[in-house]
Amino acid sequence: MTADDQVTSLTGVGEDASRARGSAAAFTTTHWSVVLAAQGQSPAAQEALEKLCRTYWPPIYGFVRRQGARLEEAEDLTQGFFALLLERRDLNMVRKEKGRLRSYLLVSLKNFLADERDRAMTAKRGRGQRLIPLEELRANDRAIMEPVDTLTADQIYERRWALTVLEQVLARLEEEYRRAGNGPMFERFEKLLMNEPDRPSQADIAAELGMTENAVKQAFHRFRQRYRLLFREEIAQTVAVPGDIEDELRHLIAVLRA
DSSP: OOHHHHHHHHHSOOOOHHHHSOOHHHHTTSHHHHHHHHTTOSHHHHHHHHHHHHHSHHHHHHHHHHTTOOHHHHHHHHHHHHHHHHHHOOOGGGGGGTTOHHHHHHHHHHHHHHHOOOHHHHHHHHHHSOSSOHHHHHHHHHHHHTTTTTOOHHHHHHHHHHHHHHHHHHHHHHHHHHHTTOHHHHHHHHHHHTTOTTOOOHHHHHHHHTOOHHHHHHHHHHHHHHHHHHHHHHHHTTOSSTTHHHHHHHHHHHHHHO
């Protein structure tokens, strides 16, 4: 079974791998590839790295909290880690982690926590440059810490990473649909896509939106096609080369199924 088939069984999304992969030329403009190409020294690379950090902070924060850090301490450690990461821009170890942002950040975080003995310096540095608003950290604290009795820090990191990818994809898809005036359609199709317990039938959607069932079926097919493309695009933002997308996709699916 290919990773594409696994996505289908996991989320109800049909997949045509050849159409979803995209070209290598388009891939070279992704955030992580920009960072790696410039080794973090250009303004464009710095901006791209900051954007990635702002997007993928939940796994970092979840890992720190699971390690036993109190709320405020975890906030300072998370902010301090990002401040140090952006300050150093040292990406030499990326090659050892196969050029994947997910692996690079986890290794960097573990090294940071192991070396960080002076908590006062951490708090000071974190307060000096707060990349992530405190209200975002605290708003997500409960959700991140819910499975503490069953998951390790590494498992929380991996799961939060996979969920963040899905959240980013759905957010992009929702924005597109709402911009086109199709917000109600997105709300209903999202439930179908994620197999939610209260999901409506296509007949129900047709009646609610004043469409024929056949029109709903075709519209949902386009919805799933767009979803799968955005899913791969989001993964592409976090790997160094197009060939890594398939392996990363398999990994995320395995994490979500665990």
